[in-house]
Amino acid sequence: GQQVMQIPQYQHVQEGEDFTTYCNSSTTLSNIQWYKQRPGGHPVFLIQLVKSGEVKKQKRLTFQFGEAKKNSSLHITATQTTDVGTYFCAGPGGTSYDKVIFGPGTSLSVIP
Amino acid sequence: DTGVSQDPRHKITKRGQNVTFRCDPISEHNRLYWYRQTLGQGPEFLTYFQNEAQLEKSRLLSDRFSAERPKGSFSTLEIQRTEQGDSAMYLCASRENRNNEQFFGPGTRLTVL
Numbered sequence: 001g002q003q004v005m006q007i008p009q010y011q012h013v014q015e016g017e018d019f020t021t022y023c024n025s026s027t028t029l030s031n032i033q034w035y036k037q038r039p040g041g042h043p044v045f046l047i048q049l050v051k052s053g054e055v056k057k058q059k060r061l062t063f064q065f066g067e068a069k070k071n072s073s074l075h076i077t078a079t080q081t082t083d084v085g086t087y088f089c090a091g092p093g094g095t096s097y098d099k100v101i102f103g104p105g106t107s108l109s110v111i112p
Numbered sequence: 113d114t115g116v117s118q119d120p121r122h123k124i125t126k127r128g129q130n131v132t133f134r135c136d137p138i139s140e141h142n143r144l145y146w147y148r149q150t151l152g153q154g155p156e157f158l159t160y161f162q163n164e165a166q167l168e169k170s171r172l173l174s175d176r177f178s179a180e181r182p183k184g185s186f187s188t189l190e191i192q193r194t195e196q197g198d199s200a201m202y203l204c205a206s207r208e209n210r211n212n213e214q215f216f217g218p219g220t221r222l223t224v225l
Contacts, residue, residue: 004154009152031212033212033213033214035214041218042203042216042217042218042219043155043203043205043214043216044216045213045214045215048212048213088154088155090154093157098143098160098162098167098168099157099160099168100145100157100212100214101157102147102154102155102156102157103154104152104153104154105152105153105154107152
């Protein structure tokens with residue numbers, strides 16, 4: 001079945017350093033979504049990418065969808081302690097557009 | 113609060129008991145999802161509804177799990193004859209028809225002793 005993978009699993013950075021997490025799907029995706037889950041919290045939607053090669057920015061966060069629509073990345077510039085959490089990518093799963101498959105996430109720790 | 117709510121927030125039960133969880137989605141959202149999340153993992157899809165119709169159920173879900181959304185509003189997830197491996201956070205999410213953004217509830221943390 002379809003798999004969504006993310007690397008790295010964990011990342012520890014000094015405050016002010018940049019951070020990148022990568023997401024790879026075993027199949028082509030019609031769209032990809034990114035969510036953030038704070039420790040003890042629930043996932044919160046960040047963004048959706050739809051077009052091949054699409055790049056979207058939200059303040060210090062830059063999201064990119066690969067040309068083949070099988071991979072995506074999230075880059076955070078100059079991390080802050082408020083960026084702490086786990087970042088998940090998610091995409092439509094299998095034959096059902098509505099079923100969503102989440103990656104295992106990248107857990108970000110920011111050292112002040 | 114107009115967000116997704118779940119009840120109870122925590123449930124401790126003994127192995128073999130049945131448990132039922134409730135999810136109240138955002139009122140205008142016709143799609144409702146159930147996920148299971150264990151420590152260090154992403155949400156694992158269990159099932160989803162469009163209005164009252166259950167359109168897909170994970171093949172990973174055993175027959176001990178059942179979900180309903182009788183009037184197309186709130187939903188319940190029942191686990192029969194719970195096992196220790198069922199211990200997890202059960203998340204509910206909803207979304208509207210034309211937007212893929214899912215809104216998650218706070219989850220129900222199940223502990224099976």
